[in-house]
Amino acid sequence: MLSSDTFWALVGLILFFVLIIAVGAPRKILGLLDTRSDRIRNELDEARKNREEAQALLAEYQRRRRDAEAEAETIVEEARKEARRLTEEANEKLRDMVERRTKAAENKIAQAEAQAITEVRGRAADLAIAAATKLLTEKISGDKANEMVDSSIETVRQRLN
Template identity: 75%
Template sequence: MLESDTFWALVGLILFFVVIAAVGAPRRIVTALDARTQRIRTELDEARRNREEAQSLLAEYQRRRRDAEAEAESIIDEARREARRLTEEANEKLRDMVERRTRAAEDKIARAEAQAIAEVRTRAADLAVGAATDILEKRVRGGTAKRLIDASIDVVRQRLD
C-alpha cells in the first residue's frame, strides 16, 4: 500500500487540503465571495434606485410636457379670442367710419344742392327783375313807372325768398 501511487496521491491531496485549511484559504474564499455578493447587492440596489429615480423623472417630464401643452393650447385659444374680438372691433369701427363718411357726403351734397337752388333762385330773381324792369320801362314812363318798378321788384323778391 505504501508503494502504491494512488495512496501517495491521496496523501498528497489530503496534505494539500490541510495546508489550504491551515493557511485560511477557505475563509478568504468565503470572505471574497461574501464581499462580491455584497458588492453585487449594492450595485443591484443602486440600479433599482436609479431606475425608480429615472421613472419618477420621466413621469415629472411627462407631466411638465402635458402642462406645457395645456398652457400652449390655452394661449392659442386666448389669442384666437383676442383676434376675433379685434376683428369685430375693427369691423365695427369700419362700419362707423363708413356711416360717418356717408352722412358727411350726404350732408355735403344737400348743402351743395341748397346752395345751387339758392343761386338759381337768385339768378331767376335777378332775371325776373331785369325782365320786369325792361317791360315796364317800355310800357310805362315817368314817376309812375319808377313806383311800379320798385313795387314789382319788392313783390318778386318776397315771393322768391
C-alpha cells in the same frame, strides 16, 4: 499502491486540500464571495433606487410637459380670442369711419345742392327782375311804371326770401 503515481497524486491532492483548509482559504473564499455578493446586492439596490428616481423624474417631466402643453393651449386660445376681439373692434371702427365719411360726403353734397339752388334762384330772380323791368319800361312809362316796377320787385323779393 505506494509506488503508484495515482496514489501519490491522490495524497498530494488531499494534502493540498488540507493545507488550503488549514490556511483558511474556504473562509477567505466564502468571505470574498460574501463581500462580492454584498457589493452586487448593494449595486442592485442602488440601481433599483436610481431606477425609481428616474421613474419619478420621468413622471415629473411628463407632468410638467402636460402642464406646459395645457398652458400653451390656453395661451393660444386666449390669443385667438384677443385676435377675434381686435378684429371685431377694427371692423366696428372701420364701419363707424365709413359711416362718418358717408354722412360728411352727404352733408357736403346737400350743402352744394342748397348753394346751387340758392344761386339758381338768385339768378332767376335777377333775370326775372331784369326782364320785367325791360318789358314794363318798354310798355308802360311814367310814374305808373315806376310804381309797378317797385311793387313787382318787392313781391319777388318777398317770395324768394
